Amino acid sequence: MEQAKVCPAADGQFDAALEQFLNKMTTMEKITVPAVRDAIREICELLRVSRAVTWFYDSVSYEQENQGEEIVGYDNGKGGHIVAKKRLVTIVMTVVTCTVYMADDEPDWTPTEQQRAELIMSLVQTFVTRARLQSVVARLTFLDDDGYPNVRSYLRYMQREGSAGRLRNTAAVHFNLKHFSLVNQQIGRRAGDFVMRCFFNGLSRIIGVEEGRGILCRQGGDNFVSFMPLSVLDRALAYLKGTAVTYDLAHGEERVMVSATVGVLRLGDDFEYHSPADIMDKVMPSVQAARSSTVTDIVYYDDRMIANKDQIMRIQSLFPKAMANEEFRVFYQPKVAVNGGRLAGAEALCRWFHNGEMILPADFIPILEQGMEICRLDFYMLDHVCRDIRRWLDEGRQVVRISVNLSRKHMMDYDLLTHILEIVDRNNVPHEYIEFELTETTTDVEFLDLKRVVSGLQNAGISTSVDDFGIGYSSLNLLKEIPWNVLKVDRSFLPGDEDGPDSRRSVMFKHLVSMANELGLECITEGVESAAQVELLRENHCELAQGFYFDKPLPVEVFEQRLDLIH
Helix, strand or coil, rough: CCCCCCCCHHHHEEEEEEHHHHHHHHCCCCHHHHHHHHHHHHHHCCCCCCCCEEEEEHHHHHHCCCEEEEEEEEEECCEEEEEEEEEEECCCCCEEEEEEECCCCCCCCECCHHHHHHHHHHHHHHHHHHHHHHHHHHCCCCCCCCCCCCCHHHHHHHHHHHCCCCCCCCCEEEEEEHHHHHHHHHHCCHHHHHHHHHHHHHHHHHCCCCCCCCCCEEEEECEEEEEHHHHHHHHHHHHHEEEEEEECCCCCCCCCCCCCCEEEEEEEECCCCHHHHHHHHHHHHHHHHHHCCCCCCCEEEHHHHHHHHHHHHHHHHHHHHHHCCCCEEEEEEEEEEEECCEEEEEEEEEEEEEEEEEEEEEHHHHHHHCCCHHHHHHHHHHHHHHHHHHHHCCCCCCCCCCEECHHHHHHHCCHHHHHHHHHHHHHHHHHHHHEEEEEECCHHHHHHHHHHHHHHHHEEECEEEEEEEECCCCCHHHHHHHCCCHHHCCHHHCCCCCCCCCCCCHHHHHHHHHHHHEEEEEEECCCCCHHHHHHCCCCHHCEEEEECCCCCCEHHHHHHHHHCCCC
C-alpha cells in the first residue's frame, strides 16, 4: 500500500518552534522531565514524534549494565516504532542516548524532517550533557568523598544567607563526635560509617535541612559544622549530648551511643554579617574549649574567648625566645613520707618568668598542649632536672628521686624512649633518680602507645607513675596491663575535713590505697592540705603525700636546703 505524502512544517513555523525550544533550554535552571517535555513539545508535534527518550549514563560500563537516568522528554501515548537513535560519548566518558519513536500509522519522515530530527537530538544531547556535567562538578565541589556536604558548601551557604540578612536568629554550631575511633574499633569501619550517616541524618531532620531552614556539613573526619534556627537549638543540643544509633537493622538490638563536644555561637536579631571569617573566628574557640573541657561538652561563645585567642597568640609567639633565653625554671615540690615526715622525693614543676613577672602554668601549659610545643618544654625540663641531679651528686648531697611530667602528646613519638635516654645519659644521671609521671589516656590507641613507653622505661630502670589516677579513660585496665611503679591518687578522691568515714569519697579513697598496696605499688596522694588529711593517709596506709600542708613548689635554692637536712 502506498503511503500518503506529507509536507514538512514550513521553515518559519519550525524556526519559531526551534527558537522557543532554545530559549527554554538555555534559561532552564535545572534539567527536569516536566521542563524538557514543555520545551520540546511543539517541535515533537511538528515532527510527528510519538515519543522521545533520553538516557544519561555516568560511564560506558554503566550503559552496558543499563544503569542510567531516563528522561522522557515527550510522550503522546500513541506508542509506535523507533525511527531514529543517536548516541554520544563525551570526553569524560559519560554517555547520552536519544531515541525517537513515531506512531505506526504515520508516514515516514521526509529528508528535511530527518535533518531536523538529527539537529534536535544533537541539541538535546548537548543540553543534557552540560547539565549533568555541571551536576558532577557541583557534587565534586560541594560534597566530600563520602557524599556529605563539605566546608565549601558551608561557606557558600554562609555567604549567601549572611549577605541576604537571613542568618539572624540562627546558631552556628560546630561539633566533634566523641571517641568515634572507638566506635569504629568496636563495631567495624563499615558499621561505623553507617552510624555516622544515621546520626548525621537525624540531626539534619531536627535542623530542617531538607526544608531549607539550615545546613549541616562535614568539616572532615568526625568534625561537623552547621547553621540552625535558634528555635531548634535546644533540641539539637540534646541530640548531640547523646543519641543511641541502631546499626544492626536486621535485629534492631545492636546500638551504639554517639555524643559530641560542641561549640555554639548565637546570632541574634541584631546580628550583622560581615564575612565568614568573622563567624569562624568566634565559633572555633568555643568548640576547642569544649574539647579540652573536663566540665562540659557544650561551650557557648562569649567575648572572653577573643581575649583568650589573643593570649594564645601571645604565648605562642613568646615561647621560642623564652626557650632560648631559659626563662622557664624548675621548681621542686617535695614528696614526704607520712610516717616521720622525711623528704622522700619531689615533683619537678615548670615556672615561667618573663620580664620579671611569673606567668602562671595555667596560663601557658594548656596553650602549649594544643600543639607540639609542650614536648619541647618537657624535654627542656628533663634536661634541667638532670643537670640539677648531676650537680647535687657531684657536690656530695643526698639525692631523692625526682619525677618529671610527660604530656600525652609524646605518645605519637615512636622514638620517645631513645630521646629520653639520650638526655638522661648525656647528663650522666643514674636512672634510679628519675621518675616519669604520665596521665591516663583517652583512647585505645593512646593506651597501646602508653603501654609501650612505660614498658620501655621500666626495662631501662626508670620508674613510672600514673598521674591523676581515677579520672581517665580506663583506670583499672591501666593497672592491669601496664607495669607501673607508683600510683598517684588524684586530689579529687582525697576526702576533705567535712567528709565522714562512711562518705563515698572516704570509701573510694580507702579502697584505692588498699588496691595499690596489694598490687605492690608505691602510693602517693597529692593535694594534701591539712593535718586531718595526713592522719587519714596514715590510717589507710598511704605512705607518701604531696601538697601545701608540707610545701609549695620550691625554687631550686630552697629545695637544696631541704636536701641538706637529709641524714
